[in-house]
Amino acid sequence: MVARIMVTNGPGGHPSWKHAEVTANKIVQVDQNASEEKQAAAAKLRRELEEALTQHHEDVKQWELSHIEEHGIDRCEHALAVENEHVDAVMETLANLTSGTILEDHFSKPEVLRIIREEILLPEFATQLHIHRSELADANRGHPCAEAYHTRHHGEKA
Amino acid sequence: MATTGICNSWKVEAMFAAHCFGAIVSISGTTTNTAFTITGLASTAGIAVGMAATGTGVAAGAVVASIDSATQVTLSKASTASATVTVTFTGDAFKILLIKVGPGRTFDNTQTNVGTPGTGSPTTSNVGTDEVASGGGYTSGGVALVNTSPSLPGTPSTTATVSFANPSWTSATISTTAAIIYNTASRLGAATTAAITGRSVSVHDFGGTQTVTAGTLTLVMPTNDGTNAIIRIA
Numbered sequence: 001m002v003a004r005i006m007v008t009n010g011p012g013g014h015p016s017w018k019h020a021e022v023t024a025n026k027i028v029q030v031d032q033n034a035s036e037e038k039q040a041a042a043a044k045l046r047r048e049l050e051e052a053l054t055q056h057h058e059d060v061k062q063w064e065l066s067h068i069e070e071h072g073i074d075r076c077e078h079a080l081a082v083e084n085e086h087v088d089a090v091m092e093t094l095a096n097l098t099s100g101t102i103l104e105d106h107f108s109k110p111e112v113l114r115i116i117r118e119e120i121l122l123p124e125f126a127t128q129l130h131i132h133r134s135e136l137a138d139a140n141r142g143h144p145c146a147e148a149y150h151t152r153h154h155g156e157k158a
Numbered sequence: 159m160a161t162t163g164i165c166n167s168w169k170v171e172a173m174f175a176a177h178c179f180g181a182i183v184s185i186s187g188t189t190t191n192t193a194f195t196i197t198g199l200a201s202t203a204g205i206a207v208g209m210a211a212t213g214t215g216v217a218a219g220a221v222v223a224s225i226d227s228a229t230q231v232t233l234s235k236a237s238t239a240s241a242t243v244t245v246t247f248t249g250d251a252f253k254i255l256l257i258k259v260g261p262g263r264t265f266d267n268t269q270t271n272v273g274t275p276g277t278g279s280p281t282t283s284n285v286g287t288d289e290v291a292s293g294g295g296y297t298s299g300g301v302a303l304v305n306t307s308p309s310l311p312g313t314p315s316t317t318a319t320v321s322f323a324n325p326s327w328t329s330a331t332i333s334t335t336a337a338i339i340y341n342t343a344s345r346l347g348a349a350t351t352a353a354i355t356g357r358s359v360s361v362h363d364f365g366g367t368q369t370v371t372a373g374t375l376t377l378v379m380p381t382n383d384g385t386n387a388i389i390r391i392a
Contacts, residue, residue, distance in 0.1 A: 002162070002380055003337070003362050003388065009373040011329070026381045115311060119321075119382040127324040131374055138295070138329040153302060 013131040016061055019124060020053035026120045027094070041102045052093045060086050060125050064132045073140045076133050076149035082125040090121055160257060160336030160363040163267035164389065168359050172391075176345045177359070179320040179389075180206050180249035181307040187245040189215040189237035196237075196245055199229045204307060208345065209247045215239030222247065249307075250343035252359065254325050254377065255300030257336040259367050261288035265336055269358040272340045275299050285338060295330030303339065311383045319387035326376040333369040337362045337377060339388075360389065 006022065008014045028049060030042035063083065068075045091113065098107040106112060130153065137146035171177060183205055188198040196211070202225050211220045217235035224232045255275050257265060262280045265288070273284025276298035280288040292298045304323040311319055322339075339360045344353035368375065380386035 002386075004378040004380075005364055005368050006376040006378055007368055007370045007373065009371045011373070013328070013374050014376065022378050029385075111311075115381065115383050119311065123323055123379070123382075127326065127376060127378075130323070131326050131328055131376070134326060134328040135374075153304075 011135060013061070013128065013135065016057035017050075017054045019057040019128060020050050023053050023057070023120060023124045024050035026124070027116055038102055045097055045101070045103060048097050049094065052097070053090065056086065056090050056093070057125075057128065059089070060128050061132070064129050068132060068136055073136060073143050073145045076137050076145045080126050080129050080133075082122050082129065086125055087117055087121045091117060159261065159264045160361050161264065161266035162361060162363045164360045165269050165358040166267050167270040167357065171346065171357060174346070175208070176357070177341050178206055178208055178249035178343070178345075179252075179305050179308050180204060180209055180247075181305055182249075183209075183247040184244055185247075186242060187213075188242045189213070189239060189245075191215075191238065191240045192236050194223070194232050194234075194236050195226065195230055196233060197230045198242065199231065199245075202228055202231060205231060205247045206249070209249055211245055211247055213245040214243045215241050216243075216245060249305065250341050250345070252303040252305060252322065252339060252341055253300045254303055254322075254337050254339050255285065255298075256290040256296065256332065256334040257285070257288055257338065258290045259333045259335055261335065263288065265338065265361045267361060269338065269361055271354065271358055272338060272356040290332055290334050294332055295327050296332050300337075301325045301327065306382055309382075311387075315384070316392065317384035317387075318391045319382055319384060320389045321379050321382035321387050324376050324378050326374055327370070328374050329372065330375055331371050332375055333367055334375075335364055335367055337364070 006014050006018055024046050028042050028046040030039055094107060098104045133149060137149040140146040185199055187196040189196060205222060207222050207224060209222045211222060211233050215237050217238055220233040220235040222231050223234045226232055255272060268282050271283040273286060275285050275289045278284050278286040280286040289298060290296050303325060306321050308318055308320045338358055341357045341359060342355055344355045346354045348354050379388050
């Protein structure tokens, strides 16, 4: 039940590489008793995945920012819905990175893929959407959409 | 300072069904003026007794009194209109608050209640003035959590879990050392007062002071699986 902290000073939310590090570490976990070969393969995959995920998280960020630019403060009224294509792209990257490796079997299991998709990628991408909308609401305090957003997601802002 | 752990009192209260982690269920149903039943539901999956019900024509403050069938529930209050509407059933509202730097006491699994955050002496039943002060993007009481419904992830499934979306504080200038997850619902009776609210669920130490300046602080919840989830019952 260890929760991790991400802190970024200044506006704009967290940089994509920070999200990528979190996501990669959640996806690639290896038992301490695993063989050295598996430990090494996991470490290599984590590095490669983190690098690839930086672009995926950046894509999500730019996608959300483009919608904020299009809709303005009304974006706060939209559902915090992650696009399937963003998740699918990561799943494809993961399949490519693990193909032919000692980790391929593990990352082919339906239950493992379900957890990666539903319990890791969806919430981590949704976190990005939320942060950018929260900043949007912060910048538009007093607007009904901003106040409603803060009430729903933050409680009243001080 | 704090020591990470599930609160002892929560373990007991969970067995009293005093905490409902059920996620939101929004579903079409038919209300009938002055009747207590909601009929015509496509399913009652994910709905539990005690969940709040809201929707056009649903009386304010109504909660689920019973699950009658796969298509019908009975509420605690009679509906005020007859119509087929979207009815939303919600579990308890959980929040997470932050503990300041240099708190007066060490928070741990003996914490029973957050009491009146920001006010009063810190005790096991009141976070009091050990909470981060309001201002700089932080509001006393913390932020609302969005929970996932309890499940048995993994194959085979032997560990029940529940988790929350990652809470974030944006445009924030905050220093903090720990957090407490708590339940804002009023499900527990008491000997001398009305129903108790603010029951503590868990305490989370951050391993030191975490400071953000005019930026974003995010608490990343562990993966909701049988090994890592923030709340697990094996």
